[in-house]
Amino acid sequence: MRNLSLTPFIQAIMLFAGLGSTIAAHAQLPRIVVDGVTAPQVFRDLNAAILAAPANSNITLSGGSFHVPGGFALDKPLHFVGAGMHIDSTNSTGATILTATGSDHFALTSGASGSSFTGIYFFTELYTTFSLGTGAGDQHVTGVELLRCRFEHDVRLGVVEPAASSSTFTECIFHRGFYGNGGTTVADRCIFDWTNPTGGTIAVFQPSGLTMLNSILFGGKTDHCSNATITNCIFTRAGAGPIWQSNNSTVSNCIFSSSDIFSNCTGTAINNITDQVPATIFVNETDGHYQFTDDLHLAGGSPGIGAGSDGNDIGIYGTASPYKPGGVPHVPHIRKVDIARSTDASGNLPATVRVAAQPN
Structure with missing residues (x-):
């Protein structure tokens, strides 16, 4: 039996996207990689990844849907990067979608100041999708950046006036209300x-x-x-x-x-x-x-x-x-992956990976 010779990039793709011998778009199991502060760790559960991540870690999410029971209330700065919010530009991985049921939603508390989110579709069933703060005592959330994200329900930048939060939203899509509660924000494109x-x-x-x-x-x-x-x-x-x-x-x-x-x-x-x-x-x-x-x-x-x-x-x-209509992040994203069903005469597994990245 011959050993397969895979480049580190292909190895990472197979680990991250759960690829087998063939690629079926959107069928792979979602993966989460935590790195930037510690050695890379791979998770399937987002809450587990958040718990394990030291402050200022990167949390990179593959395409696919991540259900988050209870939503989350971050208490430390983290940097989330998804595959993109629009499936047309992520057709080998699927869009990255965070979901929560009922009135559960995604929140940041004061300790999560400085967090960022890129290329994610936040989907909740009711009322609020994304908020800065969970109550009057933890809504001083500052320096939050969101790029090319999509929100199904309300975005609230505080719980009660005056929130004293600060944030920027760039090339984001809002399907419901955008409420400041006294916070400060820049909405660009x-x-x-x-x-x-x-x-x-x-x-x-x-x-x-x-x-x-x-x-x-x-x-x-x-x-x-x-x-x-x-x-x-x-x-x-x-x-x-x-x-x-x-x-x-x-x-x-x-x-x-x-x-x-x-x-x-x-x-x-x-x-x-x-x-x-x-x-x-x-x-x-x-x-x-x-x-x-x-x-x-x-x-x-x-x-x-x-x-x-x-x-x-x-x-x-x-x-x-x-504005970039594809809504993909700056980091390279997978557009197409073809992996052969068998090795060639030299024992190598042929693989072709096409990636693209937004220049800005």
Whole structure:
């Protein structure tokens, strides 16, 4: 019998993704690797991985669904990297999905300040999906970064006012409310696709907690976001102005479907574009609810092309680093893996691995 000669990279892939002699997309058992502080350890249970990880460890998750009974309440800084939130760009591994049932959700307490999350879809059944704090005594959570993540229900950046939290969300997708409870956040190139029937989709960032850049809010409005800075964004709410009950906010270089920008408040408006019919703003978006098949580039002839504060387009595809529709992390991710069923004449096991990485 010949020994198989595998490169360390292929060995890591087989360990991490649970690969056998053939690859069936999305069929592998999920794997979790903890490293960065200690030697790499492999887990299948996320709570066990979190318990074992020293502060400031990396927790790298394969594609697949990870059910987390009870959710989690982190009390130390950790850095989570998934395979991506969108299955189209992770077709050899599947998207990384964290799930919890009932009212269980994913929380960070004050001790978890400095944590980060990249390329993860957070899915919960009810109410809140992600929160900073579990109560008034542990909601001073600062320096939290989330990149290319997706949230099924509410994101709350505190439990009660004033939360004194700080966070950044970059290229994230929100399917429900985004509530500050007095915290401070930057939402950059984000998509919000839920309309609150009784209040704001983006709410309670006060007295000066909200910075919103190159983002899109479908149909909704802000609520009690005083002194906000809103730049290069798109609001498709018809009727009353979508900057609602948010006094002294500065709104510049944005597109609005409404004629008015502010309602029940006053603020500063600079170089904005109003009265744009929602169906004509984007290349392809028809129902006000974001799907990955939508194309949110500005439609040809849009007055928002090149009208951003930096000379780029208004919306998520503006800036020098536009939105990445695949939603994959910076680290290399597996696009395709082919492993032969048998060895060749030299006793080697042929394997082809195709990877890709976002440059920014």
